[in-house]
Amino acid sequence: MDLNQKIPAYFISKKNIVRLILFTAGFALLFINLYSPFDVRNWFGLQLQSQELLFYSSLIILTGVLVAVVSRVLLYHYNKKEIRTKLWAFLLIIGLEIIFMSLFYTIYESAFIKNDHRDFFEVFAVSLQNTALVLLLPYAVLWLYFSWQDKNHKIKELTESEESTVIDGKKMVPFKDEKGTMRISLILDDILYLKGTDNYVSIFYKGKNTISKFLLRNTIKNLEHQIKHLPIARCHRSYMVNFEKIKLIRRDKGIHVLEMDTDPPIEVPLSKTYMNEIFRLFGES
Template identity: 20%
Template sequence: MLNQPYPFREVTKRDSIGIVLAGLFVAGFLVFFQPFGIYQWNTECKVLKIAGYGLVTILVLLIDFYGIRLQWISFFNEKSWKVWKEIGWVVFILLSVTIGNYLYNMWILDTATFRFHNFLVTAITTFSIGIFPTTGFVLANYIVRLRHYSKPVEIHSPVYPEFSVVELIAENEKDRLIVKSSQLLYIESADNYCTVCIQTEGRITKELIRSSLTRLESQVSVSDIIRCHRSYIVNLEQVTRISGNAQGYKLHLLGLEETIPVARKYAKQVLEVLQKA
């Protein structure tokens, strides 16, 4: 299970809301219950100092998500994301929060001496609050999504008239690519360019065109050539079957070894088109 594909989620602005809520939860939990001997503290501004752990959580998570995760692209890659990576990421987050909490402890206690025993206590406290629910959620989410996306899907591929074409115009408004819709397999975004995959008489070729995927999407007038992922537009006429894993549905195209991913937000529309008679 640990080496199986796991749903990968891009960092978005909504994550900042979740980070703030996580910090508020930590602060509220510690202030209200005062576990791990906190109730024995005899200090000024006790509530504010306890709530400071929530602020530390927010600051550390902002660094983790918007610093490390967004910058380390080679590791945080959708195609290679596994269950063990997700769990490892959770453990890393908890460890980084532990370090932040320990440094905060040193500051409020006005001590510059590192004590391994105190650090270990801080780590146990942080992990005991977060490791079990988060790891349990990762595994439960994997099982639920795997069961959902592994169910067989019956499809009815549409058939286009031979004269139906797609015209793609580059950003310079001069370069263009005209291809029969029956020959187009998919379009994939690649930085400032898009790769157009075409199949002609059993031979697959790829053409580059300088444009964003969203711009090309607006130029496609064939109803069954649609967006299925943030990086893909796919020709559903060429889909022979659908498979799935915990990351979602995968489209198998005629004559193509690689599969095309379907993002969760596009899954319903893709299935509706493929299953219509």
């Protein structure tokens, strides 16, 4: 891990800051009421019942939330100036949050617990340990969640784009299944034709020294709409063809076929319904 790298943008997102504070507060409330750290059940020299513990623990959690709010608001405004905080500084901020919260909890314990003969530093050490546990667990969980969510968002942006992309000067065509999830992205120049069968489409394309096939769960009708901006046109009820790969159109035994520019030549049927459109495109190409 490079500590000098800048923190990801999702750490300073308003939405994620609110999530972080609420999730951490909720986790701390459960942790204190179930685990009872800081000897909280003996506050005021009383054996606190569950409802009383919930009330008093909520008070100290509000103090912790205040520390987190101040810390994250300062972090947010600092990074608004396009001066992204480095990872080592971010980890230092988390450490300071733990220290300040521990001090508050130590003061609570020292002030409210009767017959506690431990000195301030001993109380602080225990408070530091428990506070670190209360904060680091939800922080780690949310760190992983935010990272996962960010990656999914970026992937979704790429896969949901209706337009083809260009990589290394080559136009790429994404093919999506019936649920809208991209399953394969191919170089336009390598695509030969598509053949539909019921709810599946076979995509034929040039591989290494051979013709490869990819089976996609979708219909030819859906794909026709998705890639209508590309030079891949419907030529038959069950076929679409990259007309830039058409070598010639010929009539054979009363039917028209498209001969692809491959070795050996591949033939794709051309029906009367789509003949005029293919002739027009073939003439323009």
